[in-house]
Amino acid sequence: MLEVTLPDGSSRTLPEGASAADLAAEIGPGLAKAAVAARVRRPARDTEGTAAPDSDGEAAVVDLSRPLRGGDEVAILTRRDAEALDVLRHSAAHLMADAILRLFPQAQLTIGPVVEDGFYYDIHLPEGALTPDDFPAIEAEMGRIAGRAHPFERCEVRERDADEAFARYRAIDGGHNRFKAELVGEIEGRGEGLTLYRHGDFVDLCRGPHVPHTGWLKHTRLTSVSGAYWRADAERERLVRVYGTAFFSKADLEEHLRRIEEARKRDHRVLGERLDLFHFEEDAPGFPFFHPRGNVLFTLLIDSMRRLLGRRGYHELRTPVILSESLWHTSGHYENYLENMFFTKLKLRDEGDSGAVRDNVDEQRPLAVKPMNCPGHLLVYRSRARSHNDLPLRFSEMGLVHRRELSGVRHGLFRVQAFTQDDAHHFCTPEQIGGEIGLLIEFFREVYALFELDDVRVELSTRPEKSIGSDAIWERAEASLESALEESGIEYQLNPGDGAFYGPKIDFHIRDALKRSWQCGTIQLDFSMPERFGLHYIGADGQRHTPVMIHRACYGSVERFMGILIEHFAARFPLWLAPVQVLVIPVSAKHVEYARSVHEKLLDAELRAEVNLKDDRVGYKIREASLQKIPYAAVVGGREAEAGTLNVRSRDAGELGEMTARDFLERIAEERSPGL
Secondary structure: OEEEEOOOOOEEEEOOOOEHHHHHHHHOHHHHHHOOEEEEEOOOOOOOOOOOOOOOOOEEEEOOOOEOOOOOEEEEEOOOOHHHHHHHHHHHHHHHHHHHHHHOOOOEEOOOOEEOOEEEEEEEOOOOOOOHHHHHHHHHHHHHHHHOOOEOEEEEEOOHHHOHHHHHHHHOOOOOOHHHHHHHHHHHHOOOOEEEEEEOOEEEEOOOOOOOEHHHHOOEEEEEEEEEEHHHOOOOOEEEEEEEEEOOOHHHHHHHHHHHHHHHHOOHHHHHHHOOOEEEEOOEEEEEEEOHHHHHHHHHHHHHHHHHHHOOOEEEOOOOOEEEHHHHHHHOHHHHHHHHOEEOOEEEEOOOOOOOEEEEEOOOOOEEEOOOOHHHHHHHHHOOOOEHHHOOEEEEEEEEEEOOOOOOOOEOOOEOOEEEEEEEEEEEOHHHHHHHHHHHHHHHHHHHHHOOOOOEEEEEEOOOOOOOOOHHHHHHHHHHHHHHHHHHOOOOEEEOOOOEOOEOEEEEEEEOOOOOEEEEEEEEEEOHHHHHOOOOEEOOOOOEEOOEEEEEEOOOOHHHHHHHHHHHOOOOOOHHHOOOOEEEEEOOHHHHHHHHHHHHHHHHOOOOEEEOOOOOOHHHHHHHHHHOOOOEEEEEOHHHHHHOOEEEEEOOOEEEEEEOHHHHHHHOHHHHOOOO
């Protein structure tokens, strides 16, 4: 017999070899029916399988069919658990791959992970193409496979040449899948065992876990298709990436699809063009062109941030866009960020041939375009002597940076090659870290609330594989951030291995009106870069000390945050943020002069107002104001001109009626103030 512990601290005794499914049945038939998978924390390493929970006490999600051991801590997962939805979607990726192979026998499978809100599978198609037009047939095939309720069976490969499941796996898409062969070689090269999962006639390389059978996968839908490269390497094979999603219920799937459709309507690229905010050109890939109204919105975001920073003792800087290449070696960016940087290259006309140009001429001091602002701020700090009495010292900059992005990942304002960071760096003593982090946490909350973004989640990200600095420095930095979070009382999640290359970080994820999560704000603690640049201050003891550097950005980038806001508000911006706040509309040409006088009054009151003098019908002009999502339209005709009034229509409240300009300004006074 074996004994396991349940989440409430109670224990259950089961026969040797019992599985998580047996445990669920022992607890009750209702749980056995609802069980999807199990979360197991194992006190000692399982030598029987590579995907078993480790001996370090970390929990792992496993199939219900996996045998339990004495001392295991076990939680049965149902559809109410977030991990269960990931298991469902991972299983749906296998279901989709099976269906695609049935319809496209020439296809070769690569990888199919779970992502936020769904899953995808990358597929190599030597011939032909796969488009959304193929989705109905694929989904119909997925429905047939799901209806057969094939069990998901885990197969651990002991001897490749003698293993029936592995032979079936090699033959599943023709036996010549070089992508899977590459994966198998890497797994074996690491000394790990191979695990496969089979349902029906389909077998795929996988660590699991999966739902009990394909009957759980009835509520799936394919959502989009895009291009990708094998291993994200543009020099490797081009793949087709098919996205999908899955839910436990039809109602949840329909709600998700409704949100997707709403997201399409809110697409900032579509709204940006429709509202004349910005556009892109092939001659400037990934570099946005902001039109007058878009520039107003862009400037409002910057001005709002500046006003908030001014209350917190920041000193704004402006540093060069181009700096010497050697500086980026010192900062560590060259080693860790080379592929994302732009470098200047000298061109000269050939002295012997005036029509020829020599490219990439060697320079005594090669230069690079800055991908980040931090080295410039370090140089400003270093430009003069500093005392402990100067600290904390807070530098800010609305700094334009450039980063190379592949065409396949560029996406409107969300992923561009030039953007403006609301960047800042705090230089402080070790004792001041907690106070500075606490200040920033409250500051970020205030900024997001200003834009009606109140749902904020916080993550602590630790040391990544590529990093600079000693183990001791990283341990100190991570402990400092953890301590600051604990002292602030804010809830946070741990995100191991996702820190910046120079230090751990706190990331702020905001949810928009459609409950989509966006990582925007970041606070990064850096003990390494001040040391590499030789920064110091004179302490109270009269000795030199190296300051701590805190990197922080709240918007992340002004461009990306602007794109988020366009979609969050569906471009129906609150009055204080609207690029055009009031549109004055004369009923006819006879009332143009009065319309102009009203327009001037609104401008004098510092409203962003425009007047529509086009030779169109008044109804068309009112509709145009509505389509442009302008908060207020002021219609003026003969009656209004005689009475000195305006007839106001609200985008959100409808007809407000006739009133004087003074009454109108008093009515909207509160809306005009963002609470800064």
